[in-house]
Each structure stands twice: as C-alpha cells, then as structure tokens.
Amino acid sequence: MIMAEPVARNDSEPSAPADENVLVRRAREGDLEAYDELVQRYQERIYATVYHMTSNHEDANDLAQESFIKAFQALKSFKGGSSFYTWLYRIAVNKTINFLKQRKNRIHMSLNDLDFNAEHDPDLVALISDKTPRRDADLTELQEKLNAALLKLSEPHRLVVVLHDVQGLSHDEIAKVMNCNIGTVRSRLFYARQQLQAWLSDYLKPT
Amino acid sequence: MNENQPNFESLRRLLALKRHETPPPGYFNNFSSQVMARIRAGETEMADGWSGRLFASMPWLRSALQAVETRPVFAGGFATALCALLLFGAVIAQRPDSASTAFLQPAATPDATSFASATPAAQTAPVLPANQFMVADNSTNAMFSSFQPVAAASFGQIPVGAQFVNYSGSGN
Numbered sequence: 001m002i003m004a005e006p007v008a009r010n011d012s013e014p015s016a017p018a019d020e021n022v023l024v025r026r027a028r029e030g031d032l033e034a035y036d037e038l039v040q041r042y043q044e045r046i047y048a049t050v051y052h053m054t055s056n057h058e059d060a061n062d063l064a065q066e067s068f069i070k071a072f073q074a075l076k077s078f079k080g081g082s083s084f085y086t087w088l089y090r091i092a093v094n095k096t097i098n099f100l101k102q103r104k105n106r107i108h109m110s111l112n113d114l115d116f117n118a119e120h121d122p123d124l125v126a127l128i129s130d131k132t133p134r135r136d137a138d139l140t141e142l143q144e145k146l147n148a149a150l151l152k153l154s155e156p157h158r159l160v161v162v163l164h165d166v167q168g169l170s171h172d173e174i175a176k177v178m179n180c181n182i183g184t185v186r187s188r189l190f191y192a193r194q195q196l197q198a199w200l201s202d203y204l205k206p207t
Numbered sequence: 208m209n210e211n212q213p214n215f216e217s218l219r220r221l222l223a224l225k226r227h228e229t230p231p232p233g234y235f236n237n238f239s240s241q242v243m244a245r246i247r248a249g250e251t252e253m254a255d256g257w258s259g260r261l262f263a264s265m266p267w268l269r270s271a272l273q274a275v276e277t278r279p280v281f282a283g284g285f286a287t288a289l290c291a292l293l294l295f296g297a298v299i300a301q302r303p304d305s306a307s308t309a310f311l312q313p314a315a316t317p318d319a320t321s322f323a324s325a326t327p328a329a330q331t332a333p334v335l336p337a338n339q340f341m342v343a344d345n346s347t348n349a350m351f352s353s354f355q356p357v358a359a360a361s362f363g364q365i366p367v368g369a370q371f372v373n374y375s376g377s378g379n
Binding site for chain 2: 032035036039040043044047051052057061064065068069072073074076077111112113114115117118121123124126127139142143146147161162165166193196197200203204
C-alpha cells in the first residue's frame with residue numbers, strides 16, 4: 001500500500017463526494033456514525049502528514065487521533081468557509097507543529113517499514129543504481145538519511161515539502177492549510193529543496 | 208525561482224521514497240474505532256464530571272471556551288483585556304489620592320496633645336504628658352498606633368488619662 005499517493009486536486013473540487021457536507025452537518029449534530037465515516041475517509045492522509053512531519057509512528061498515531069478528536073469537538077465552529085479536509089488538515093498541522101516545538105531537543109525517529117513496492121519503484125531503483133555516488137547505499141539507509149535531512153528543516157519548510165512533494169497537495173491548498181499566500185509557499189518550497197539537495201548530495205544522482 | 212527546475216528532479220525521486228513508508232499492516236482497520244472510542248469516553252466523562260454539569264447549566268460557557276480554543280483572535284482579545292484590567296488596577300492602587308486609600312484612612316487623626324488640651328475634662332483632671340499617654344507612638348505596631356486617637360475620641364467626655372494617686376501612709 002502506498003501511503004497518501006499524490007493526487008492532483010484543487011480546493012474547489014475536493015476528492016470527497018458531494019455527501020461530505022451532509023456528513024459534516026450530521027456529525028455537527030452529534031451523529032457519531034457520520035463522523036466515523038469522515039474519519040475513515042481522511043485517516044490515511046492525516047496520519048501520513050503527521051508521520052512525515054515527525055518521522056515517528058507512535059507520535060503520528062497519537063497526534064492523528066487527537067487531531068480527529070479536536071476536530072469533532074470544534075465542529076460547531078466550522079463554518080464551511082473552506083472544505084472540511086482543509087480545515088481538518090489545518091488542525092492536524094497546528095497540533096503537529098506545536099508538538100514539534102515542545103520536543104525540539106528530543107528528536108527520536110521511529111520509522112515505518114518500506115513497503116514491498118519500494119524495491120520495484122523505477123525512480124528508487126534509479127537512485128541506487130551504479131550512477132549514484134554512494135553505490136553501497138540501500139533503501140533503508142536512504143530512508144534514514146532522508147528522514148534525518150527532513151528533520152533538519154524548520155517546521156514550515158518541512159511542512160511545505162511534505163504536503164507538496166510527498167502528499168501531492170497543490171500550492172493553493174498548501175497556502176490555505178498554512179494560512180499564507182502562494183508566493184510564500186513557493187519560496188519556502190524552493191529554499192527547502194535547496195537545503196535538502198545540499199544535505200543529500202551524496203545520495204542524489206547528478207543531473 | 209521556478210520550482211520545476213530540472214536540478215530538483217533527482218531530489219523529487221528520492222522524496223518519493225517517503226510514500227513507501229507504511230504503518231504496520233491492519234493499522235488503519237482499528238484507527239477510526241479508536242478515535243470514536245476516545246470521543247465517546249470523553250463525552251461520558253464530560254457529562255459525568257463537574258465540568259459537564261457546569262456546561263449543561265451554562266451552555267454559552269462551552270461556546271465561549273471553544274471560540275477561545277479555535278480562534279486565536281478571541282484568545283488574544285481575552286488576554287489583552289485581562290492585561291488592561293490588571294494595569295488599570297495597578298494604576299488606581301498607586302494613586303495617592305484615590306478613593307480607596309481615603310476610605311481606608313480614619314476621617315480625622317487629632318493630635319493627642321491638642322486633644323488633651325481641648326477636652327473640658329483635661330482642664331480638671333491631670334493627664335499624663337503626651338509621651339506617656341500615647342504609649343503606642345513608640346511602638347512599631349502601626350495599627351494600634353493609628354487607632355489610638357480614635358479610641359481616645361470615643362471617650363472624649365470621660366477622661367481616660369491616668370491620675371496620680373498619693374498612697375502615702377496616714378500614721379499606720
């Protein structure tokens with residue numbers, strides 16, 4: 001299973017079907033079954049975002065659950081100005097950033113295993129081919145180095161990379177989630193990529 | 208500053224590795240049930256506890272707390288109002304001519320010696336000199352010292368000063 005495959009989406013046309021508004025309205029009235037359906041719909045994306053930000057499965061599990069609980073408690077304040085999933089993302093992202101600020105000096109990676117498809121991904125196979133400067137690097141080592149490099153980025157820069165390059169959100173969606181303008185998203189993305197490229201140069205195929 | 212510059216292509220491929228990091232098998236099968244169980248447990252706790260009874264009797268309080276929790280503007284406004292209130296209180300308390308200070312002080316603090324000379328009783332009965340009468344003036348007990356004149360004024364018609372009595376023997 002590939003987690004949170006990037007899908008080209010925009011905010012005016014969320015991936016959720018039209019009944020999302022109905023589910024949100026029912027959940028706001030206290031219908032737990034409706035909220036259960038919303039949780040199932042977004043659990044993978046929310047978990048993936050938090051996991052890629054923390055590089056820790058246990059933390060991601062706690063934060064993702066707490067994000068859904070907080071969203072349920074705050075559902076009455078959701079006015080529908082943005083889509084439900086943008087609002088939910090915002091809650092999860094704020095919660096994660098607050099958590100990361102608190103544990104600033106206690107970074108501990110607890111990485112999930114790579115799935116079976118990783119070894120057959122043509123992009124990754126190309127990375128560990130004989131053209132890669134570090135030929136002895138295997139996928140697990142790459143995974144650790146990549147996560148360590150991501151953790152060196154500041155939270156806003158890491159978030160932009162995770163949401164765009166890993167989760168596949170558009171600049172517009174990221175701007176709404178982060179409550180900033182698109183120009184800021186673009187500049188953060190550019191800077192973050194530059195940083196990552198410098199730190200991971202040994203593992204990147206020269207272009 | 209085009210983000211699609213070709214020199215990031217290799218990095219983009221490496222970042223694709225992140226999408227292959229997956230939680231343990233079956234993890235998402237129980238995720239939503241755990242969330243819903245925690246929500247139900249929280250609701251039960253809220254309904255049973257003192258906070259639940261409080262919110263039930265004052266539903267606007269829950270809305271206000273949720274607004275403060277979800278909208279930073281409300282939290283900031285509340286904090287600003289609180290700071291303003293504290294500052295106002297501090298300024299009022301430090302003003303020497305404030306009403307509260309005047310209220311706490313006695314209406315009149317007559318001088319002991321002038322009081323002694325002004326009362327009719329003082330003209331007939333010998334009264335101790337001021338330094339003997341106002342024993343508490345040398346005391347560090349501010350409360351006693353400040354209340355002494357008030358007590359004396361209450362007994363304005365009755366001389367409370369000590370009188371010298373001669374106990375000299377009469378031939379025993």
